[in-house]
Amino acid sequence: MTALAVEGVSVSFGGVMALSEVSFTVPEGQVCGVIGPNGAGKTTLFDVVSGLRRPRSGRVLVAGADVTGDSPVRRARAGLRRTFQRTQVFGRLTVADNVLSALEWRGGGGGLLADLTALPARRRLEAARRERVSEVLELCGLLPLRDAYAAALPVGQRRLVELARALADRPSLLLLDEPTSGLDADQTVRLREVIAALETTVLLVEHDMGFVMDTCDHLVVLDLGKVIAEGPPSEIRTDPVVRAAYLG
Ligand SMILES: Nc1ncnc2c1ncn2[C@@H]1O[C@H](COP(=O)(O)OP(=O)(O)OP(=O)(O)O)[C@@H](O)[C@H]1O
Numbered sequence: 001m002t003a004l005a006v007e008g009v010s011v012s013f014g015g016v017m018a019l020s021e022v023s024f025t026v027p028e029g030q031v032c033g034v035i036g037p038n039g040a041g042k043t044t045l046f047d048v049v050s051g052l053r054r055p056r057s058g059r060v061l062v063a064g065a066d067v068t069g070d071s072p073v074r075r076a077r078a079g080l081r082r083t084f085q086r087t088q089v090f091g092r093l094t095v096a097d098n099v100l101s102a103l104e105w106r107g108g109g110g111g112l113l114a115d116l117t118a119l120p121a122r123r124r125l126e127a128a129r130r131e132r133v134s135e136v137l138e139l140c141g142l143l144p145l146r147d148a149y150a151a152a153l154p155v156g157q158r159r160l161v162e163l164a165r166a167l168a169d170r171p172s173l174l175l176l177d178e179p180t181s182g183l184d185a186d187q188t189v190r191l192r193e194v195i196a197a198l199e200t201t202v203l204l205v206e207h208d209m210g211f212v213m214d215t216c217d218h219l220v221v222l223d224l225g226k227v228i229a230e231g232p233p234s235e236i237r238t239d240p241v242v243r244a245a246y247l248g
Pocket residue numbers: 013016017018036037038039040041042043044045
């Protein structure tokens with residue numbers, strides 16, 4: 001099944017075509033990297049897929065459903081999660097509570113009465129949430145830091161907390177914006193392992209070419225708002241058009 005389809009998407013800012021008739025598809029379970037030089041349109045593409053920006057023309061389909069007119073919140077409810085170039089975590093919450101809060105928004109149902117009486121169903125749900133938090137923290141190598149306040153962490157660890165938050169609810173489509181930025185070498189290896197272990201479809205934008213080549217199944221290369229090449233990393237690495245435009 002196709003997890004994501006971008007069909008003829010164009011975005012312009014004044015006279016600048018940030019995206020021009022961009023089309024590509026990402027099959028379910030694939031890790032797809034979007035690369036390109038500065039100003040190629042990568043962030044704009046992420047904004048269109050996550051719903052922060054409406055394209056002038058074209059469509060975005062998630063799991064076959066046209067979401068072009070849907071808000072970011074609606075897309076999140078449909079299973080899309082995104083991390084940002086600048087990390088977004090709750091500094092005053094612990095690492096564990098950051099992840100727990102990413103699970104909270106569905107609510108446990110039953111309202112105040114259920115809270116007060118701690119109905120068995122409510123307790124089971126709470127236990128399942130806590131278990132999921134531990135699972136995700138372990139996956140991201142954050143278990144030893146579960147009680148640390150996020151604000152006290154260096155940027156690399158905060159980035160992993162943001163990733164853990166994005167993974168908590170088992171997203172169907174995960175968008176990662178510059179995920180290695182701020183990570184040290186060990187954390188970068190951990191990130192690669194986490195992504196490899198996921199069954200989720202991933203779309204990522206990244207400047208670290210070594211990481212991209214090792215992590216992605218498929219690459220889409222943008223230059224000046226246009227797709228100039230796409231294919232597996234081994235082909236992209238040697239593509240003369242890509243080398244001329246980007247890799248040098
Ligand atoms: N809000 C905006 N207003 C005007 N022009 C914009 C805006 N956002 C992006 N652009 C322009 O659109 C083009 C694509 O920008 P975009 O940020 O999507 O590229 P990028 O590939 O993410 O670049 P980088 O790698 O530097 O983050 C650029 O020419 C940029 O100057």
